[in-house]
Amino acid sequence: MLVTAFFVSGCGLIGSPPDKRSPTIHNSQTVSIVISNLGMTFPSGMDENDNRYLNYIEEETGLEIQVTTPPPEVYNEKLDVIMSSGNLPDMMHAYEPVWFGNYAKQGAFMPLDDLIDRYGPNLKEKIPSEIWDRVRYGGKIYAVPSLNEVSGVELVYARKDWLDRLGLKPPVTLDEYYEVIRAFTQDDPDGNGIDDTMGLIFTANLGRSAPFFGAFGTQINSWFEQNGKLVNGNILPETKEALAYLAKLYKEGLLDREFPLNLQNNLYEKIENGTVGLFSAAWYDTRGPIADNMKKDPNAQWIALEYPTGPNGLKGVYDKDIIRGYNVIPARSQNAESVIKMLDFIVSDYKNLKLGFENEIWRLENGRMVTNFEKHDEHLYRGIYQSLVDVPDPVLFRERLDSLGDFQLYTNLEIIKKSVIKNEFYGIPTPTMSKYDKKLGELQDIFTRIIMGIEPIESFDTYVERWKQEGGEEITKEVNEWYRNRDRTRLEDGLNE
Incomplete structure (x- = not known):
């Protein structure tokens, strides 16, 4: 699995900690942790075990932290190897x-309720x-969660200068989207006389691809309520449409x-080089490939579109x-107490760790944050540690996004928030999910083959039957048992208020 993240700076506490740990710390507890490096790189002379932000955490907590960072591309596989090795760290x-649900049910993790009560006041507060109910199994907490600040990721952006050159209005319906996509491909929208x-x-x-599934009221790998029961979006007739x-x-x-072979860097390159007219952008792409394209081509203009609306008036993207x-x-x-103390400190010091050191990464000018982009990018690695326990802070979130420049970042997120299609299942993965997850994922490759014309659209019906037979039907029963229990618990909570 490739783990990626986007970190942006904002505000923090005054002053910067020294580059090295204070020599006055004695008898520190050693804690070993396995985390992802998120694909980040370190400034020259630093690494995951010796850098300013880790040293700062160690100073403030009195801990000695030993960090192991398996490669992001094989991160999940490495976690499995570690779990079976018998040589376990203090935290992963x-x-x-x-993955979490599978090992929690095996009793591989320590219950954390008492430890959090004693050593995690900031964790409990924030x-x-x-x-916390989402990370319980058998009534006990088995993980300290890190939270997302955003409700969704994708929204559609298009070349406004191409629309204007071809005399087209921003599309709304699927039919209008089809005409714009056709014209962007066939009608020489860049005016260079080349089919490129x-x-x-x-x-x-x-x-x-999420907006196009959303136009039919579905999303891949999401669960939807229909007639009082949950059904998986992968097998809905709307997905076939x-x-x-x-x-x-x-x-x-x-x-x-080439889409079956495109990685993110391929997508970025094609957008930057001006060959793409419309795509489902991540909310931060306006600061990435879209901005790079406009630097390369001063005539390029991009606008956010309304999500494509399907024949039944539906639209949206996954949450x-x-x-x-x-x-x-x-x-x-043997060091669980120290782990909780470390995580509690990280969640309490949001500004320094999330946003960087004040007057170095950012400063205040007339009450507004101003970011030093060179230093911001140099210190992105801080997210490796801060993201272990991320918690939303809406006020600071908007301030730091605005400090990054006029990239419509906050506006993009507001557009997405209004059109997310809720995934109704959010419990700990059921037992059969752990058993059949990989096999069902492999079956899903047929979607790409259908789009490419390698398989006829009728193959979707065969896929649905195989999905049910090879674990999907069992998973659906367990998901609906969870759904019934969730509603029962909500009712009981309401009666007890």
Whole structure:
């Protein structure tokens, strides 16, 4: 699994800690942790075990922290290797709920309720009770969660200068989107007389396709309520309709032919080079490939579009689960108390760790934050540690986004928030999810083959039957049992108020 993150700076406490740990700290407790480096790099002379932000945490807590960072590309696999090795660290940070649920049910982790009560006052204050309920198993807490600040990721951006050159209005309906995508591909929107543009681009595994499924009222790998029960979006007739629409685009050459091979860097490169007219952008892409394209081509203009609206008036994109990471302590750890103290400090010192050191990364001018972008980028690695226990702070969040320049970051997130399609299942993964997750994921490859015309659209019906037979039906029963219990618990809580 490739773990990626976007870190932006804002405000912090006055002053910067020294580069090295204070020599007055004695008899410090050593804590070993396994975390992701999030693909970040360190300034020259620093690494994951010797840098200003880790040293700052060690100074403030009196701990000696030994950090191991498996490669992001194989992070989950390395966690499994560590769990089976018998040589366990004091803490591990995981991203996959199925992974967390699987090991929690095996008794591999230490229950944390008493430790949090004694050593985690800031954790208790800043993480809502309903989130703690998401990391319970058998009534006990088995992880300290890290939270997402955003409710969703994707919104559609298009080249306004291309629309204007071709005399087109910003599209709203799926039919209007089709016409714009066709024109961006076939009608020489950049006016260079060369057939070198594409109307729409995805990445591998149907990345950046969410708005087009949303137009049919569905999302891949989400659960929806229908007639009082939860059903998986992968097997809905609406998903078949979305695949048929996308297959038409691909057949006519309107969707990037290389999308099954596109990684994020390929998508960025094509946008920057001016070959793409419309795509589902991440909310921060206005500061990335879109900004790079406008630097390269001064005539380029981009605008956010309304989400494509389907035949039944539906639109939207997947929501982002509130939990983005799980800090777990192996059952035999001898330093669990110190781990909780470390996490409690991280969540309490949001500004220094999230936003960087004041008057170095940022400063206040007339009450407004101003960011030193060179220093901001140099210190991005701080997110490796801060993101272990991230918690939303709406006021600071907007201030730091605005401090980064006129990239419409906050506006993008507000657009997304209004159109997220809620995933109704958010419990600990069920037992059969852990058992069948990989197999069902492999079956899903048929979606790409249908879009490419390798498989006919009728193959979707075969997929649905196989999905049910190879674990999906069992998973659906367990998900609905959770759903019934959730509603029962809500009712009981309401009666007790």
